[in-house]
Amino acid sequence: MRLNDLDERIVHALAEDARRSYADIGAEVGLSAPAVKRRVDRLLAAGAITGFTVRVDPAALGWETEAFVEIYCRHNTSPEDIRRGLTRYPEVAAASTVTGEADALVQIYASDVRHFERVLERIAGEPFVERTKSVLVLSPLLRRYSAGSPT
Amino acid sequence: MRLNDLDERIVHALAEDARRSYADIGAEVGLSAPAVKRRVDRLLAAGAITGFTVRVDPAALGWETEAFVEIYCRHNTSPEDIRRGLTRYPEVAAASTVTGEADALVQIYASDVRHFERVLERIAGEPFVERTKSVLVLSPLLRRYSAGSPT
DNA sequence: AGTGAAAATGCCCGTGT
DNA sequence: ACACGGGCATTTTCACT
Numbered sequence: 001m002r003l004n005d006l007d008e009r010i011v012h013a014l015a016e017d018a019r020r021s022y023a024d025i026g027a028e029v030g031l032s033a034p035a036v037k038r039r040v041d042r043l044l045a046a047g048a049i050t051g052f053t054v055r056v057d058p059a060a061l062g063w064e065t066e067a068f069v070e071i072y073c074r075h076n077t078s079p080e081d082i083r084r085g086l087t088r089y090p091e092v093a094a095a096s097t098v099t100g101e102a103d104a105l106v107q108i109y110a111s112d113v114r115h116f117e118r119v120l121e122r123i124a125g126e127p128f129v130e131r132t133k134s135v136l137v138l139s140p141l142l143r144r145y146s147a148g149s150p151t
Numbered sequence: 152m153r154l155n156d157l158d159e160r161i162v163h164a165l166a167e168d169a170r171r172s173y174a175d176i177g178a179e180v181g182l183s184a185p186a187v188k189r190r191v192d193r194l195l196a197a198g199a200i201t202g203f204t205v206r207v208d209p210a211a212l213g214w215e216t217e218a219f220v221e222i223y224c225r226h227n228t229s230p231e232d233i234r235r236g237l238t239r240y241p242e243v244a245a246a247s248t249v250t251g252e253a254d255a256l257v258q259i260y261a262s263d264v265r266h267f268e269r270v271l272e273r274i275a276g277e278p279f280v281e282r283t284k285s286v287l288v289l290s291p292l293l294r295r296y297s298a299g300s301p302t
Numbered sequence: 303a304g305t306g307a308a309a310a311t312g313c314c315c316g317t318g319t
Numbered sequence: 320a321c322a323c324g325g326g327c328a329t330t331t332t333c334a335c336t
Contacts, residue, residue, distance in 0.1 A: 016202070062154065093294075
């Protein structure tokens with residue numbers, strides 16, 4: 001699917017505030033409310049927009065500790081196995097399979113380092129996990145966009 | 152601010168679908184619609200929720216390639232230097248300073264591998280960058296929440 | 303565009319501490 | 320007395336013709 005300029009501006013408006021009314025967005029981009037809704041529906045159907053979510057401040061929610069964990073899996077582990085295994089942890093914010101030595105890269109939020117340690121132990125104990133390698137985030141420098149989940 | 156169990160469940164519901172009605176969320180967590188709204192307002196005021204946004208499929212928007220780049224900096228590079236240096240690249244989606252050998256971990260979206268290559272070269276050429284190490288994302292498995300500000 | 307339905311929002315009251 | 324949730328009424332927004 002190709003997005004034209006209007007679609008981009010609608011997506012941009014929604015990215016800033018996904019609860020704005022269609023009429024409001026329409027006024028900004030020069031369309032009527034129903035026209036905006038039709039385009040949003042089309043973007044949803046095409047999968048360009050995969051949903052609506054909240055932007056949260058992890059610190060304010062008590063998630064003080066952020067970490068990236070590389071996971072090295074046993075052979076014959078499918079991406080779907082990894083996904084299923086990780087979905088059960090609410091601390092897992094994002095996960096992808098990657099090139100290089102590790103099989104997957106996982107982003108984790110925990111309330112503190114001890115909490116992270118417990119989560120890491122449990123993940124390391126998953127049957128498909130051979131070993132892990134973690135780095136802790138010291139300070140977030142920059143954060144933009146919100147990539148979609150392949151639900 | 153401390154969140155109780157109810158707040159967490161509301162945030163979780165909104166994280167999955169920020170356009171669900173308050174009545175609907177209330178039915179799930181055992182509150183009325185106005186009660187849910189009051190809590191959401193409180194979370195917004197406290198900064199725990201910083202806004203609502205769309206979940207976007209980068210591929211549909213033409214950002215086919217995702218990568219994580221570890222940056223090793225010269226000594227005496229401050230986090231602020233790194234942040235300033237990286238902010239100029241629209242391809243940079245997120246960046247943090249981290250523990251371990253590398254100084255920073257950067258998430259990048261590019262239209263394709265050639266585009267990524269060009270961006271990487273330019274970043275590697277920044278005066279504060281000594282060397283880099285990249286992994287390309289093969290497939291996103293899971294993506295939840297959305298940290299940070301719309302800045 | 304216009305109309306019926308539904309959701310959001312503000313107000314007041316009850317209850318439990 | 321106060322914090323917090325329920326219920327209702329008004330206004331806005333949405334969906335369908």
